Amino acid sequence: DQQVKQNSPSLSVQEGRISILNCDYTNSMFDYFLWYKKYPAEGPTFLISISSIKDKNEDGRFTVFLNKSAKHLSLHIVPSQPGDSAVYFCAANNFDKLVFGAGTILRVKS
Amino acid sequence: NAGVTQTPKFQVLKTGQSMTLQCAQDMNHNSMYWYRQDPGMGLRLIYYSASEGTTDKGEVPNGYNVSRLNKREFSLRLESAAPSQTSVYFCASRTRAGRLETQYFGPGTRLLVL
Numbered sequence: 001d002q003q004v005k006q007n008s009p010s011l012s013v014q015e016g017r018i019s020i021l022n023c024d025y026t027n028s029m030f031d032y033f034l035w036y037k038k039y040p041a042e043g044p045t046f047l048i049s050i051s052s053i054k055d056k057n058e059d060g061r062f063t064v065f066l067n068k069s070a071k072h073l074s075l076h077i078v079p080s081q082p083g084d085s086a087v088y089f090c091a092a093n094n095f096d097k098l099v100f101g102a103g104t105i106l107r108v109k110s
Numbered sequence: 111n112a113g114v115t116q117t118p119k120f121q122v123l124k125t126g127q128s129m130t131l132q133c134a135q136d137m138n139h140n141s142m143y144w145y146r147q148d149p150g151m152g153l154r155l156i157y158y159s160a161s162e163g164t165t166d167k168g169e170v171p172n173g174y175n176v177s178r179l180n181k182r183e184f185s186l187r188l189e190s191a192a193p194s195q196t197s198v199y200f201c202a203s204r205t206r207a208g209r210l211e212t213q214y215f216g217p218g219t220r221l222l223v224l
Binding site for chain 1: 153166214217
């Protein structure tokens with residue numbers, strides 16, 4: 001049973017527009033959430049995170065929103081750039097381990 | 111400061127062959143992890159080591175063994191490779207600072223089992 005779900009396998013956005021990537025989770029014990037970005041033939045790299053005590057965290061063009069009651073988080077990228085084209089993984093902290101979603105492929109068209 | 115390194119980058123095995131994937135980190139992290147990535151499945155944890163001298167099973171440990179050789183190195187062994195183990199394998203190490211926590215990943219090993 002997948003505890004972290006990214007229901008959109010792919011997303012296509014025009015350069016300059018907003019990209020919104022979504023993630024749902026089932027375990028209410030998760031206390032920390034992270035987004036990773038992955039380019040082909042490379043390892044994932046950390047992008048942004050949020051603690052369960054917050055509902056928003058912002059870092060430049062990237063903002064993560066957390067809705068605990070809905071067990072939902074989202075990553076907003078504004079404005080989107082062609083270099084943002086990658087696979088984005090949502091992850092939740094579970095004690096010593098991270099639980100990852102299946103990933104969403106983002107394509108930003110110029 | 112190389113971060114997390116993995117060898118080899120690519121390997122082809124025949125069913126039943128064995129091999130060891132190597133991982134090393136130079137960030138003095140205590141925890142290390144092995145994941146596999148398959149299409150549509152995300153990253154699934156195979157084994158992890160919370161500290162030197164300890165190892166624990168993750169979500170998909172069957173068919174694998176690990177060794178935490180020292181604080182820097184964490185190896186993954188396939189004793190008898192199967193086609194189902196064709197995947198991309200990532201090693202990661204972890205730091206914790208206050209409430210911040212993240213994992214740093216190596217570049218991956220692509221394994222093809224024929």
